[in-house]
Amino acid sequence: MSEQVRYRVEHATRSSRIGVGLIAIVLMVLALAPFWGDRQMLRLLAELLTFVALASLWNLLAGYAGLVSVGQQAFVGLGGYLLFAMVILAGVHPIAAIFIAGPIAAAVSIPVAALTFRLRGAYFAIGTWVVAEVFRLLASQVSVLGGGSGVSLPAAAVIAMAPTRQAREFEIYWLALALTVLVLAAIVTLLRSRHGLALTAIRDNEVAAQSNGIDVTRVKLIVYVLTAFGTAMIGALIFLMKLRISPDTAFSVNDWTAFVIFITVIGGIGRIEGPIIGTIIFFFMRQTLSDLGSLYLLIMGAVAIVVMLWAPKGLWGLIAERYGWQALPLQRHLVFDDTAPRSRDKRA
Amino acid sequence: MAPILALENISKRFGAVVVADGIDLSLNEGEALGIIGPNGAGKTTLFGIATGTVTPDAGRVLFDGKDITRLAPEGRCRLGLARSFQIPQPFSGMTVFENVVVAAAFGNNEREAAVYDRCADLLERCALAAKANKRAGGLTLLDRKRLELARALATKPRVLLLDEVAGGLTEHECATLIALIKDVRAEGVTIVWIEHVVHALLATVDRLAVLHGGKFIASGDPHKVIRSAEVAEIYMGIDADA
Ligand SMILES: Nc1ncnc2c1ncn2[C@@H]1O[C@H](COP(=O)(O)OP(=O)(O)OP(=O)(O)O)[C@@H](O)[C@H]1O
Ligand SMILES: [Mg+2]
Numbered sequence: 001m002s003e004q005v006r007y008r009v010e011h012a013t014r015s016s017r018i019g020v021g022l023i024a025i026v027l028m029v030l031a032l033a034p035f036w037g038d039r040q041m042l043r044l045l046a047e048l049l050t051f052v053a054l055a056s057l058w059n060l061l062a063g064y065a066g067l068v069s070v071g072q073q074a075f076v077g078l079g080g081y082l083l084f085a086m087v088i089l090a091g092v093h094p095i096a097a098i099f100i101a102g103p104i105a106a107a108v109s110i111p112v113a114a115l116t117f118r119l120r121g122a123y124f125a126i127g128t129w130v131v132a133e134v135f136r137l138l139a140s141q142v143s144v145l146g147g148g149s150g151v152s153l154p155a156a157a158v159i160a161m162a163p164t165r166q167a168r169e170f171e172i173y174w175l176a177l178a179l180t181v182l183v184l185a186a187i188v189t190l191l192r193s194r195h196g197l198a199l200t201a202i203r204d205n206e207v208a209a210q211s212n213g214i215d216v217t218r219v220k221l222i223v224y225v226l227t228a229f230g231t232a233m234i235g236a237l238i239f240l241m242k243l244r245i246s247p248d249t250a251f252s253v254n255d256w257t258a259f260v261i262f263i264t265v266i267g268g269i270g271r272i273e274g275p276i277i278g279t280i281i282f283f284f285m286r287q288t289l290s291d292l293g294s295l296y297l298l299i300m301g302a303v304a305i306v307v308m309l310w311a312p313k314g315l316w317g318l319i320a321e322r323y324g325w326q327a328l329p330l331q332r333h334l335v336f337d338d339t340a341p342r343s344r345d346k347r348a
Numbered sequence: 349m350a351p352i353l354a355l356e357n358i359s360k361r362f363g364a365v366v367v368a369d370g371i372d373l374s375l376n377e378g379e380a381l382g383i384i385g386p387n388g389a390g391k392t393t394l395f396g397i398a399t400g401t402v403t404p405d406a407g408r409v410l411f412d413g414k415d416i417t418r419l420a421p422e423g424r425c426r427l428g429l430a431r432s433f434q435i436p437q438p439f440s441g442m443t444v445f446e447n448v449v450v451a452a453a454f455g456n457n458e459r460e461a462a463v464y465d466r467c468a469d470l471l472e473r474c475a476l477a478a479k480a481n482k483r484a485g486g487l488t489l490l491d492r493k494r495l496e497l498a499r500a501l502a503t504k505p506r507v508l509l510l511d512e513v514a515g516g517l518t519e520h521e522c523a524t525l526i527a528l529i530k531d532v533r534a535e536g537v538t539i540v541w542i543e544h545v546v547h548a549l550l551a552t553v554d555r556l557a558v559l560h561g562g563k564f565i566a567s568g569d570p571h572k573v574i575r576s577a578e579v580a581e582i583y584m585g586i587d588a589d590a
Contacts, residue, residue, distance in 0.1 A: 009445075009464050194453060194460050201450045204439035211399060211433075213425040213454035213503060270441065321483070334445040334468060334480040 007336045011192070011329035019273075019327030030177055034170045042169055046176040046241060048283050053180040053234045054256065055263040055275030057227045060187055062261075063270035064203045065223040068121075070257050071128025074112070074135045075228045077250030078105050079235030081139055084245050087157045089144065094153070094161060095175065098236040105232030106225050113224045117217070129253065136251035150246025158243065172241055179237055183230045187272060190226070191330050195219065203270050262300060266307045268314025273327045277316050350413035352377040352538050353429070353507050358397055358407035359562075360390070367393045368404065369562030375507070380539040382549035382570060385559035391542045392434050394559070395509045399431045400424050411507075425455050428506030432499075432513055434542075436492035440485025444476055447484050447495055448502045455503025467502060473528060474498040490516060497528075507538045514545040526551050546574060 012020075029036075033045055054076070062068045082101040086092035092100065116127040140148040162168040190196050198219050201209040210216050235256075239245045249255070259282065267278020285303070289296040311318040319325055351374040360368040367390030375381060385391050396402030398409055400421035409417045411427055419427075439447050448470055452463035471477045474494045479487065484495060493513050500508055510529070514522055522545065529552055533539055543549050549556060549570065556570035566573050 007468050009461075197446070197450055197460060198454060200442055200446075201439045201454075204441050205437050207401060207421075208433070208437035208439065208499075209450070210421040211401065211425055211431060211437075212451040212499060213422045213457070214450070215420075215422050324483075331443055331481075332446050332449065333443065334464075334471070336477070336480075 007334055010333045010335055011331065013324075013326060013329065013331070013333065015323070015325040016327060016329040019325075020329065023327070027177075027181065031174070033177075034173060039169060042173045043241075044283070044287075046173050048279055049176045049180040050234050050238050050241075051260070051263060051282070052276055052279045053183040054231065055260045055267070055279055056184055056187055056272070057230045057234070058257075058260045059264045059269060059272070059275045060190075060199075060223060061227045063264065063274070064191075064199045065220045066202060066206065067220055067224060068125050069116075069128040070125045070253065070261070071116075071130070071132035072227070072231050072260065073251045073253055073256035074128070074132035075105050075109065075231035076235035076238065076256040077132070077135055077139065077247070077252075078108060079232030079237075080239030080245045080250045081142075081145065082232065083236035083240055084145055084151060084153065085142075088151065088154060091157075094157060094240050098175075098179070098233055098240065101236040102229045102233040106229040109225050109228030112228075113221055117221070117224075132251050132253065136247045139250060140247040146246065148247060150244060150249070152244045153240070176237060176241070179233060183234065184272075186226075186230070188328055188330070191272065195222065196330075199223065262304055264314075265304060266314055268316030268318075268320070271314070271316050271320060272330065273316045273320070274314050278314065281315070349376070351375055351410070352379075352412055353398065353540075354408075354410040355394070355398065356408040356410065358394075358409070359405045360393060360397060360402065361405060366562045368397070368407075371407070371563065373557070373564070375538055375540065377506070377538055378533075378536055379555065380533055380541070380553040382553035382556045383540065383542045383559055384544070384546065384549070384556065389559045390562060391559055392511055395431050395511055395540075395542070398424075398509060399429055422454070425503055426457055428504070429509070430455065430500040430503045430505035430507070431509040432493070432496035432511055434511040436489070436496050438484035438487065438492055438495055440483065442484055443481050444484050444487070444491075444495060445471065445480040448498050451499035452502035452504075455505075463502070470498045470502055474501075475524070490521075497525075501532065505537055507540070508532065510539065510541040510543070512542055512544060514543055514548045517545075522548055550574065 030045065033042060037045065054072070058069070058072055061072070079101045082104055083094060083097040086097040086100060087094050112131055116124055116131060119127045139145070145151050158168070162171050191199065198209065198214045201212070201214060202216055202219060206216055239250065263278035263282045264275050265278070266281055267276065268274030285300060286296070289299055292299070307314065313321065353375045355371055355373040358368050358371040371394065383391055393402055397404045400419060408415055411424065411429060416424055416427070439450060442450070445467060448467040449460065449463060452458065452467050453460050471480050474497055476491065476494050476498060479491060487495065497510070497513055514525055517525060526548055529539065529541070539553070541549060541553060553570055555568065556573040557564045557567040558573060566576055
């Protein structure tokens with residue numbers, strides 16, 4: 001049927017070429033942070049990176065797959081506890097433990113999904129929270145891991161990571177950077193794949209997605225399991241950085257869900273750039289306003305409300321829709337080759 | 349030969365409103381059926397029942413002799429049952445081209461790269477090529493309707509259900525649409541078309557059915573049906589005795 005190529009399909013746009021260039025520069029600067037930043041700066045950046053990863057994962061889950069979970073702390077805590085259990089009880093190297101925590105959490109997420117996927121909308125959200133609370137209660141029953149009061153990582157295991165404190169801090173920082181890049185790269189790869197096409201369609205319109213042949217439930221399940229995988233790895237990393245875990249910190253709805261939702265919503269839900277922008281705003285606000293005590297939470301709440309009213313698709317959503325920008329080459333563009341005959345319509 | 353699509357004794361009510369009261373409908377492969385009926389008669393609901401987005405209270409849906417009453421919408425789409433939505437349902441954050449790629453790749457279970465060619469062709473056929481890279485959410489109603497048609501065609505349907513795609517078109521646009529639908533039909537696709545623009549139906553279909561009060565009250569040769577007293581009375585709101 002086709003006599004000649006009249007068009008090609010491209011992913012990159014001018015904005016995405018600039019975006020990718022900028023991202024590469026930022027990554028380079030971040031990778032060199034141990035050489036330009038002090039200890040406090042490294043800690044802050046590592047924490048920021050983990051939030052970028054957590055928010056990006058939640059965005060995939062809620063923004064794309066429409067699974068508005070308020071219980072992702074279940075997997076943050078599970079990852080953290082799995083790391084402590086492996087290190088303390090089995091003598092596994094902490095870094096290896098991070099990578100083992102992922103698949104275990106993914107396996108755990110399957111029966112959890114079987115349970116919570118029966119619920120719709122707000123009931124699903126509440127269901128995920130209940131599951132996280134059950135996880136917290138279970139964790140407080142494990143006496144070898146300190147029960148309700150928690151446990152510290154044994155000094156021997158910490159020292160085994162690197163001989164000096166500075167080397168350890170560098171190692172942890174680079175690990176945070178590498179894991180975050182890994183999570184983001186995985187999300188980008190997923191979104192660019194055939195599954196990503198289905199996922200983006202589901203984000204925009206579930207009924208139409210179904211009517212166009214997409215098995216919506218299956219795609220959602222895949223996303224749920226993958227998100228649990230990533231979230232648990234990041235959770236393991238977070239508590240490796242903290243060197244201490246307890247049921248209340250591990251399964252905190254405030255830290256691992258409320259802040260993450262705030263970040264995603266103000267940055268732009270359903271867009272890959274949103275959580276990155278949101279995390280930067282969140283940390284900027286936290287660093288400048290935290291002296292104000294509880295007033296700071298009030299201000300954050302007010303900012304969230306203002307953004308939701310004035311820019312329901314978040315700050316990046318506002319920019320992207322107005323200027324057609326994408327920082328990463330996700331969209332497929334059909335480029336007609338104008339030198340070739342424009343139409344090969346049989347009726348023409 | 350088994351009918352390509354059959355509805356058997358379909359009943360559906362929303363609360364007290366009966367929208368289908370034991371409806372039977374049978375379509376042979378290659379046929380083109382037009383459906384008319386007053387607003388709220390249950391025409392769109394019937395498409396929902398056929399494609400699986402609405403569950404009937406009673407009755408069966410058969411596709412090519414196979415009972416699909418319990419099959420999910422995506423399964424029916426992959427069998428070759430496609431629809432356009434009366435209220436367009438674009439993937440608003442995706443480009444027009446991507447919208448069609450989704451339908452082509454998933455509706456027909458193909459690799460993404462394998463459908464680009466067909467999708468570019470379809471955009472030209474549906475007069476959307478110039479807007480291929482526009483966000484679907486920013487399209488005018490007219491273009492959204494074109495996109496509905498392009499997406500439905502992209503799934504390579506055996507049966508195509510069209511829900512009011514001609515409303516709001518100019519004379520010339522309507523003629524182009526009719527030519528396109530005739531083309532699709534000539535390729536062997538069975539068509540069911542719900543439309544208030546009666547002259548477009550008369551130019552295209554070979555059978556016309558009138559839905560009213562949850563039942564088909566008339567069915568047969570389009571010109572005869574449209575002239576019948578019953579239709580004049582109920583559908584056109586004209587008193588037949590006057
Ligand atoms: N999901 C629903 N819940 C409740 N009532 C519904 C639902 N869907 C349709 N209805 C009602 O069922 C009746 C039939 O609606 P339907 O959309 O099928 O009519 P239609 O023949 O397509 O009308 P139109 O010509 O206006 O498109 C209407 O009274 C409508 O309000
Ligand atoms: Mg209708």
